[in-house]
Amino acid sequence: SVSNEILVSAAISLKDCFEEIGALYENETGVKVRFNLGASGLLQKQIESGAPVDVFASAAERQMNELQSRGFILTETRRNFARNALVLVIASSSELGINGFADLIRPEITRVSIGNPKTVPAGTYARQALTNLQLWDRLQSRLVLAENVRQVLDYVARGETDAGVVYASDVVSASGEGIAVAAYASDELHDPIQYPIAVVKETKARDNARKFVDLTLSPAGQSILKKHGFLSAN
């Protein structure tokens, strides 16, 4: 990257708030910021292959852990900049009376969608939560694995599935149409849903990259995240 420009690879679920933080960043530093948005797993692969990325913001810790263990990030710059909560969503028109995760095993519930635990972070956490609730095995035949959170929301809103599990922030960003939150999963049911951020080792703009990481953690950054339904890092 040119010295007055940085490239931030960010999970696509961070799109809206990062665009706001980016504007703020450009104002403050005069450095242009570009975003490369995609699924965290793909972003990880790109960095491993040597893509010229300066900052990586992941939707889950696993991808960051892998990069760290293989030495692709500057470990000392790694921070968790946001958290999220898991929610059970239903169509706002739903008449099934689902009020909690336990309702999912009721016989009239035929389909429940979550993100694919292997590829979608929200799905990974959903699996943890359902496993801890002793529901995972019993729900197996009802599960529909989606490729991204958006798809879960589409299914639910269009009545294809009776319920779904997504992040709290997704419900906010999805302009909420047709979606209602039926229940929150308590924090103990899953690992903390952390959003890690770090500077990529091969960056040629270490300082500017560092500034972006700092900005996400700054009060201004945090308030933007909060506005979009994320929880503060700590």
Added chain:
Amino acid sequence: MLKARFKKHLGRANSRALTIDVDLKAAQGITVLFGASGAGKTTILRAIAGILAPDEGRIVVGDEVYFDSAAGIVIPMQKRKVGYVFQNHLLFPHMTAEQNVLYGIRTGVRRNPRERARELLLMLGIEKTADRLPHQLSGGEQQRVALARALATDPSVMLLDEPLSAVDVSTRSRLLEEIVSIQRRSRIPFLYVTHNHSEALRLGDSMMVIEKGRVCQEGSPMEIFNAPRTASIAKVVGTENMFVGRILQHQFEDGTTIVGVDSCRIAAPLNALPVDSRVTIGIRSDDILVSLERLTQISARNVLEGVIKNIFIDVDKTELMVSCGIDLKVSVTRSAVRQLNLKIGSTVFLLIKARSVHLLE
């Protein structure tokens, strides 16, 4: 019985290539279509087969109306019972010779189509090629497969577009007989396009000369070849001697009209044209007799003295070019050349009956 009367413009509106405008009737029997290249023969066949819709007119075969612009009838080609030997064969390239012929046999018509196909191939002398694909056949073999395929269709009218142009004389001769006998048995009209005189003569129950999209003369082949009505027909049918002259006088007692061509006076059958009109006359080289003496006790009205300028020896006729004021081509046998000891430079007398001098329009 085939009746076809129609008009069809070919080419773009602003640059007409040709306008077909025909009215033809073909009874049971073989009707030969004769005409120069580009005269419109193929186009006429295509209209009858329904490949091409005329601009207006009416085409009837037997009692089936194939086309009638006034009544808005256009029977699609699938429904017309037409056998067609295409000028460019159009053998299906992915089928063997036998499969091509089998394809021509209408489903359900024959009890044993394979046998029929073999029979046809045998008849046309190409039974050995049954299992070959078209590109493995010689030109003449392809043409015969196309003929076999058309004959296989059991049609109500048969259209043959130069079906024997690519086969050798001896095969052709045999196939002509087959075609006649097939026609006689089937009792349907055959329209037969050819450029070949002897085909026309051997096959034609009647003949039509096509010129620039029109039927310009009809009659038996012999009649037309002997007495072509116009200079251009004469050219097409191959009358060798044609001259432009002027009417000099009518000899009513004799029943002849004297035509002056250059310095020659030629007696033709009496006609009603005014003296001094320009006329074209045609004399077939075959109708001229050669003598070494000036004969007088003879019925021929014209006796012209001349000198042999050239001798063309051809396998089926020998031609003399005799100069007697005008140059005349004269057809003789080779034995006559030997017997009369004809040489370039010999003086000869040409005898031409008045009836052999044709006034062309």
Added chain:
Amino acid sequence: MLKARFKKHLGRANSRALTIDVDLKAAQGITVLFGASGAGKTTILRAIAGILAPDEGRIVVGDEVYFDSAAGIVIPMQKRKVGYVFQNHLLFPHMTAEQNVLYGIRTGVRRNPRERARELLLMLGIEKTADRLPHQLSGGEQQRVALARALATDPSVMLLDEPLSAVDVSTRSRLLEEIVSIQRRSRIPFLYVTHNHSEALRLGDSMMVIEKGRVCQEGSPMEIFNAPRTASIAKVVGTENMFVGRILQHQFEDGTTIVGVDSCRIAAPLNALPVDSRVTIGIRSDDILVSLERLTQISARNVLEGVIKNIFIDVDKTELMVSCGIDLKVSVTRSAVRQLNLKIGSTVFLLIKARSVHLLE
């Protein structure tokens, strides 16, 4: 000068369609290839053009070796300077008539290719079709475009595969003259395939008869038509009278051999076959003279009395079928029929020179 000596097996190994095995030389001039359909004429031309590689042999044009299996030389077709009129025309369907001809003109050879193309089209009488696509041309027009395209190539050898089979007699006659004059100017060998006698006679400086893939007779067209060497050649070239007989005796003083055919004794030129051998003899209908009286003071060795059984009237010849123990076809002019008042049933005497009786192999 073209020298081609090669072998080529056609068809699958287990079911040979034909084996071509020729050794031919064609000097500057027009060499006619004559032969029945399927004899292998097209295949020979294809081998010379390089479309088809012979199994073995050598092909030389001028001093360029086109093919030599021994030396491992195979010049690709692009490098052979061959003009080729294909039997099935092969006009490029996406190009107009003129563009097709232009394509034939080798780049850089002509200063003004368009003019040359127009010139050729004009010469062949198809200038009006210049802007039409092949499918908008009549069969004869297509053929002439193909001819123009081949003539445009300025080749070292010209191969013409029945180039005039689809045009009318009068056009053909004119084009034959053009072809001769082009050959005379270009001074290269022309190989000309045809089924047509008069084309062969008018064009051929020499002629080869092809039979089953072999050259079975070579000579001037006239020679071959007059004296075909075998019965099958006689059939191909159209000798009308052929009989199987036995040698009765040799008359050394006369220089004749008497052949018995049924009850007839026919004098033929002296030969060396043992008495009683079976032989085939051929007599061209044109070589027989008709007389009403039994002439004795005449050179003809054979005088056969017979009765006219039939008269066939054709436009370019009239044929009598005369029965005199054997049935003979006799060609006469129509005027002779009239003059001698020949009718079915008339008794006539046929005069046949011994030299006109050909022993066929």
Added chain:
Amino acid sequence: MVWQTLKLSLLVVSIATIVISVAGILLGYLLAKREFRGKNLLDAVLTLPMVLPPTVTGYYLIILLGKRGVLGRVLYDLTGWTVTFTWIGAVIAATVIAFPLMVKSARAAIESVNADYEIASYVMGRSEIETFFRITLPLASRGILAGVVLSFARAFGEFGATLMIAGNIPGKTQTMPLAIYEAVVSGEDEQAKWLALILTGIAVVVVYLTNRLSRPRRVD
């Protein structure tokens, strides 16, 4: 697990390829032979499933065929059955995605056949259907077979739209490409490689066999 995925993939792709081939050749024929208003527009619109990201196509399919979809609702109300999350949904997705390939290929192939042969067949009294099967189709076979192979490959590899309408229900609607995608994204490179190898192996064999099939009979 792999076996089940593979079985499903093969089932889906076989049915899809058959449907595509039949419908595509038919439509290709109509586009080639019939004149009607908006013909070329129709042809252009038909290529759309190639241009849109499959996920988007899948989204539109849900809007159309989902339980609450325009058509899906009618179907659901009548039969209580919905196509979403069934293997039939996967077939539909694969069919829609690969269909344009077949139509375009078939149209071009049929238009390239010299119409004179068809005319000759008609003149011989053969119906349009018979002519189509015995003349047009064999003469257009090269181009059509290429279309079939392309459609097969595309349908075999399709997963974006499939995922959307058929869902990813392990052991039920998970096709091979989906499994590979999953393996790649979740970093199971070994697994991914194996699956990719199987998938490509099968594809190569099928395509290879089709190629051999369409090879001209050598004749001389």
Added chain:
Amino acid sequence: MVWQTLKLSLLVVSIATIVISVAGILLGYLLAKREFRGKNLLDAVLTLPMVLPPTVTGYYLIILLGKRGVLGRVLYDLTGWTVTFTWIGAVIAATVIAFPLMVKSARAAIESVNADYEIASYVMGRSEIETFFRITLPLASRGILAGVVLSFARAFGEFGATLMIAGNIPGKTQTMPLAIYEAVVSGEDEQAKWLALILTGIAVVVVYLTNRLSRPRRVD
């Protein structure tokens, strides 16, 4: 923003289509006309990018061309430049993904041309290249144009592999399909619909125009 994305998409698809057409016709010609061992296997292998999910193809491309890739490393060592996250990467992705369409279509189209015309051209002394351009190509034009249209559509819509190798960087490597994908995933339905409309509109117009172009000149 939309404008820039569109511009990029058009740039990428134009270059990709040109590259695909040229290389695809060439390769199609070789497959059609030359005999060599493993020819049909090569043809089969060439269809692979159609079978693998584009993301997976993209992944393999990155392994090959990335800074640490087999080829990419050499390139990087030599020039200090890498193809990942550049619009050239997008061109490469689109090219690789759509290439099989062109090769297959071109091969079939070229094989369908009656070889006698090519022979006639050779006999007239025209070289193979000249014959190819003036005879083979015009006579195969229908099938080849169908291949070009299909490749164009596929390249225009490509996003899986592109995302992988070129990234999804607005204003730099974000093509239309990527923007649509992004909008869909982030729930910006309005935006998604508009983008999809523009994309499909352009595709329809281009395909329609090509169709008109390839329409036979009406002659009678």
